[in-house]
Amino acid sequence: MNRRRSHASPINDGGGMPGWLILLSGVVIGGFAMFIFELAERKGIGSDPSTNSASSSSQRNEKSVMAPVFEFYERLKQEQVEIPRYNPSSEESVNQTHEYYLQVASFIKQSDADNLRASLILLNLEASIEKSKLESGERRYRVLSGPYQSKSKLAKSQELLVSNGYDFLVRKREIER
Numbered sequence: 001m002n003r004r005r006s007h008a009s010p011i012n013d014g015g016g017m018p019g020w021l022i023l024l025s026g027v028v029i030g031g032f033a034m035f036i037f038e039l040a041e042r043k044g045i046g047s048d049p050s051t052n053s054a055s056s057s058s059q060r061n062e063k064s065v066m067a068p069v070f071e072f073y074e075r076l077k078q079e080q081v082e083i084p085r086y087n088p089s090s091e092e093s094v095n096q097t098h099e100y101y102l103q104v105a106s107f108i109k110q111s112d113a114d115n116l117r118a119s120l121i122l123l124n125l126e127a128s129i130e131k132s133k134l135e136s137g138e139r140r141y142r143v144l145s146g147p148y149q150s151k152s153k154l155a156k157s158q159e160l161l162v163s164n165g166y167d168f169l170v171r172k173r174e175i176e177r
Helices: 019-043 049-065 072-078 088-094 110-122 151-163
Strands: 098-107 127-133 139-148 169-174
Touching: 098 110, 098 151, 110 127, 110 139, 139 151
Parallel strands: none
Antiparallel strands: 098 139, 098 169, 127 139
16 A cells, blocks of 8 residues: 655745744844834934924923922921820829739639649739639639739730630729728
């Protein structure tokens, strides 16, 4: 069996220019054309000289009109603002009628309360144990953090307890005088 050969044109095996060279040539020619076009615009070739001078003078006027004016610095020199001094610790201590505590837990065994108190001390919190008696007669040991005279200190302690995985109750007590 004879196989017939088709007389189609053979596949081009690299006899022409590579594709990247054609692309590079196009980019270089396009860049050169843009350069010539830009150069012609700057020198005013191909445009009416009377419109060219008018447009350049209008461009200069626009630049001078559009220049920003900063008045802030002059106004700042003229005005002076007096800021009153604020001392939050003295104001809070004068009007204090109550203080805040954080109750972190309540235990039946005092040894459990001591362990939690030690953990709170390691977190740099003031911790104490308060003994209390329930209505049923059982004794409980509450682990408290505080006292806190300001809400900002209370909030910092709350944030520290939450970040370390402790739940708590906020307790407000009157200051005994």
